[in-house]
Amino acid sequence: MTNFPHIFEPLDLGFTTLKNRIIMGSMHTGLEEEKNGFERIANYYAERAKGGVGLIVSGGIAPNVQGWTGPFAARMSTKKHVKHHKIITDAVHKEGGKICMQILHAGRYGYHPFAVAPSAIKSPISPFKPFRLKPSGIKRTIRDFVNSAKLSKLAGYDGVEIMGSEGYLINQFIVERTNKRKDTYGGSYENRMRLPIELVKQTREAVGKEFIIIYRLSMLDLVEKGSSWEEVVALGKEIEIAGATIINTGIGWHEARIPTIATSVPRAAFTWVTKKMKEELSIPLVTSNRINMPETAEKILAEGHADLISMARPFLADSEWVNKAAENKSDEINTCIACNQACLDHVFERKVASCLVNPRACHETELNYLPTEKKKNIAVVGAGPAGLAAATIAAQRGHHVTLFDADKEIGGQFNMAKQIPGKEEFYETIRYFKKQLILQEVTVKLNKMVDAQDLKMGNFDEVIVATGIKPRTPKIEGMDHPMVLSYIDVLKHKKPVGKRVAVIGAGGIGFDVSEYLAHEGESPSLHIDAWLKEWGIDKTMKARSGIEGITAEIDPSPREIFMFKRSKGKFGANLGKTTGWIHRSTLKKKKVQFINNVQYTKIDDDGLHYVQNGSQNVLSVDNVIICAGQLPHAALVAPLEEIGLKVHVVEGADVAVELDAKRAIDQASRLAATI
Numbered sequence: 210m211t212n213f214p215h216i217f218e219p220l221d222l223g224f225t226t227l228k229n230r231i232i233m234g235s236m237h238t239g240l241e242e243e244k245n246g247f248e249r250i251a252n253y254y255a256e257r258a259k260g261g262v263g264l265i266v267s268g269g270i271a272p273n274v275q276g277w278t279g280p281f282a283a284r285m286s287t288k289k290h291v292k293h294h295k296i297i298t299d300a301v302h303k304e305g306g307k308i309c310m311q312i313l314h315a316g317r318y319g320y321h322p323f324a325v326a327p328s329a330i331k332s333p334i335s336p337f338k339p340f341r342l343k344p345s346g347i348k349r350t351i352r353d354f355v356n357s358a359k360l361s362k363l364a365g366y367d368g369v370e371i372m373g374s375e376g377y378l379i380n381q382f383i384v385e386r387t388n389k390r391k392d393t394y395g396g397s398y399e400n401r402m403r404l405p406i407e408l409v410k411q412t413r414e415a416v417g418k419e420f421i422i423i424y425r426l427s428m429l430d431l432v433e434k435g436s437s438w439e440e441v442v443a444l445g446k447e448i449e450i451a452g453a454t455i456i457n458t459g460i461g462w463h464e465a466r467i468p469t470i471a472t473s474v475p476r477a478a479f480t481w482v483t484k485k486m487k488e489e490l491s492i493p494l495v496t497s498n499r500i501n502m503p504e505t506a507e508k509i510l511a512e513g514h515a516d517l518i519s520m521a522r523p524f525l526a527d528s529e530w531v532n533k534a535a536e537n538k539s540d541e542i543n544t545c546i547a548c549n550q551a552c553l554d555h556v557f558e559r560k561v562a563s564c565l566v567n568p569r570a571c572h573e574t575e576l577n578y579l580p581t582e583k584k585k586n587i588a589v590v591g592a593g594p595a596g597l598a599a600a601t602i603a604a605q606r607g608h609h610v611t612l613f614d615a616d617k618e619i620g621g622q623f624n625m626a627k628q629i630p631g632k633e634e635f636y637e638t639i640r641y642f643k644k645q646l647i648l649q650e651v652t653v654k655l656n657k658m659v660d661a662q663d664l665k666m667g668n669f670d671e672v673i674v675a676t677g678i679k680p681r682t683p684k685i686e687g688m689d690h691p692m693v694l695s696y697i698d699v700l701k702h703k704k705p706v707g708k709r710v711a712v713i714g715a716g717g718i719g720f721d722v723s724e725y726l727a728h729e730g731e732s733p734s735l736h737i738d739a740w741l742k743e744w745g746i747d748k749t750m751k752a753r754s755g756i757e758g759i760t761a762e763i764d765p766s767p768r769e770i771f772m773f774k775r776s777k778g779k780f781g782a783n784l785g786k787t788t789g790w791i792h793r794s795t796l797k798k799k800k801v802q803f804i805n806n807v808q809y810t811k812i813d814d815d816g817l818h819y820v821q822n823g824s825q826n827v828l829s830v831d832n833v834i835i836c837a838g839q840l841p842h843a844a845l846v847a848p849l850e851e852i853g854l855k856v857h858v859v860e861g862a863d864v865a866v867e868l869d870a871k872r873a874i875d876q877a878s879r880l881a882a883t884i
């Protein structure tokens with residue numbers, strides 16, 4: 210008996226049936242453009258199909274060169290392309306899955322000199338000014354979309370998704386913000402929505418009745434001069450008439466300054482938009498954004514917010530998500546924590562996507578956890594993310610593993626991270642590993658600070674040292690003053706913090722500690738309405754684009770916070786590409802003051818003394834909190850080597866500079882795969 214009856218109710222589309230209500234949403238992985246990329250991507254999708262996904266939507270494929278997202282991006286415009294895509298569709302069908310190809314024309318988001326758009330207006334997120342499409346260019350673009358759809362059918366796809374949201378070309382035609390044309394594709398709304406309607410109509414005519422057409426409709430643009438709700442509804446109705454099988458929900462343009470998928474966005478924060486659209490349309494609707502666990506998906510379906518759920522990143526984190534849900538094993542799901550660190554950030558850096566909690570994602574052909582031929586007795590010291598990954602993977606492969614930690618609980622620094630408002634999802638990674646330790650029968654010894662002698666007595670064949678880091682203590686006069694606290698004092702030991710605070714260091718932890726100190730009460734990331742208020746989103750949909758004329762209301766910080774760094778330059782420049790701006794924006798709204806280019810001179814009863822631009826200053830504060838980076842913590846290694854034990858060192862314990870959980874888990878997993 211399933212706990213999730215709505216998820217597992219098949220959906221009959223008339224000519225084909227989806228076996229459940231879960232769609233793997235479109236996600237560019239960068240594999241499309243890699244050597245042997247199609248074989249690799251076929252393996253990646255096939256694992257997800259085997260994992261039970263009802264329908265997969267491929268990453269965006271351009272219909273022509275002008276539509277590229279970046280130079281040489283994947284395209285479907287000739288028979289040569291069909292051959293490559295056949296590798297994907299065959300692999301997915303072999304596993305009993307279905308797959309649609311997303312046709313994406315980037316328009317002015319194209320990061321290349323051939324970009325085109327309804328009007329020659331540069332986007333704030335690409336350095337390339339697009340060319341204005343001539344009327345003949347529009348006709349050619351429609352032909353290319355239709356050609357792409359026909360070729361995708363030839364390649365064995367079960368359908369296409371026409372990407373009409375997130376601010377790409379079609380969206381650019383729809384709204385006045387980007388469409389200043391005076392011809393039949395500009396001016397009135399009727400004209401501006403002409404392109405998507407023609408696209409869907411002509412595609413349907415070309416592919417016949419028995420082919421899925423999903424249209425991704427931008428239901429909430431979240432940018433000035435976007436669509437009004439009435440316009441979105443009008444377009445939705447026309448798209449339905451034009452022949453779409455399913456309408457998917459698009460939330461927010463890429464250039465919107467409102468987060469839509471980051472970890473601080475509450476789960477299911479935008480399904481109310483799809484629910485509102487359900488009152489207007491009769492074809493199945495898909496909802497998306499920050500849905501990562503079966504309980505959330507089931508509730509959305511049960512409450513009638515949508516007919517289908519689209520999740521993208523959760524399938525990087527766990528290819529078996531659907532099968533685990535089917536077996537009522539939610540607690541075994543490796544949950545996507547919405548950090549973006551290994552997926553979106555990689556794509557924007559032109560690297561192959563992967564996943565922080567699952568380094569196998571997009572590396573299915575080269576990173577595998579195969580049964581060991583020689584069982585060993587292995588000790589893992591440290592139960593942070595690295596030690597947890599090493600221990601569970603080594604045990605899964607058949608080794609006998611004992612995991613030690615000095616702390617009373619597993620999780621290492623993630624126990625601090627999960628307390629930051631907006632980072633509650635980090636708890637899920639600890640939950641996942643806790644369950645894996647049981648399933649893989651790892652012996653866990655907590656409250657145990659081990660030394661070399663303990664390990665010698667344990668008769669271990671090999672030891673993995675995953676003891677993480679120790680915080681850096683800067684050499685500033687007065688570091689022993691009682692007002693000085695470390696981030697560990699604040700987050701772990703819960704030492705009281707006063708009303709005026711200086712934070713030394715502006716890396717990830719400096720930002721997180723400032724966010725922690727700037728909030729009071731429950732995190733807005735756990736309350737959709739509170740969060741929407743903080744970001745100025747109008748749930749009544751009376752405001753154009755969901756935001757026009759709405760003032761964001763954020764609770765003031767209970768403290769005055771001053772963040773310091775020695776270097777010049779922007780605060781948060783080293784934070785994640787797709788999330789750094791969110792942290793900066795939140796702290797600015799909380800009136801945190803950023804002070805850079807300083808030298809610290811001393812800390813005493815008067816506060817923090819520092820030099821900036823040659824002048825001496827003193828800031829009176831109640832506390833100075835040190836977040837000045839981290840150092841390796843590998844004290845165990847030398848004594849272990851001295852007694853002749855075979856030692857492997859993981860990350861923090863190895864090189865602490867810029868160590869984060871992504872690197873820690875990746876390195877530990879790769880080590881455990883070969884040990």
Ligand code: FAD
Nearest residue numbers: 591593594595614615621622626658659676677861869870
């Ligand atoms: P740790 O997590 O430090 O774990 C080491 C463990 O070893 C500890 O549990 C310790 O008790 C144990 N140990 C040490 N010595 C011994 C011994 N002799 N015997 C027994 N046990 C021992 N990273 C990201 O990628 N993204 C983020 O958003 C992010 N946010 C963060 C927010 C905060 C507030 C903090 C503090 C860190 C954050 N990090 C983040 C960093 C991330 O948590 C670390 O990079 C990661 O935890 C490192 O993993 P690890 O297993 O190497 O070490």
Ligand code: NAP
Nearest residue numbers: 683714715716717718719774775776836837838867868869
């Ligand atoms: P970090 O990112 O290296 O930042 C350290 C900060 O301390 C810098 O701002 C640095 O700025 C300052 N600093 C360095 N040496 C100093 C010294 N001797 N005296 C005074 N200030 C000094 O390290 P972190 O913030 O400790 O984070 C640790 C790891 O966790 C990082 O890898 C980080 O990526 C990861 N993390 C990631 C996130 C995330 O959201 N992705 C969040 C938290 C942590 P100046 O040199 O300019 O003073």
Ligand code: SF4
Nearest residue numbers: 545548549552564565
């Ligand atoms: Fe999710 Fe982070 Fe993995 Fe991306 S890297 S899939 S956001 S857990």
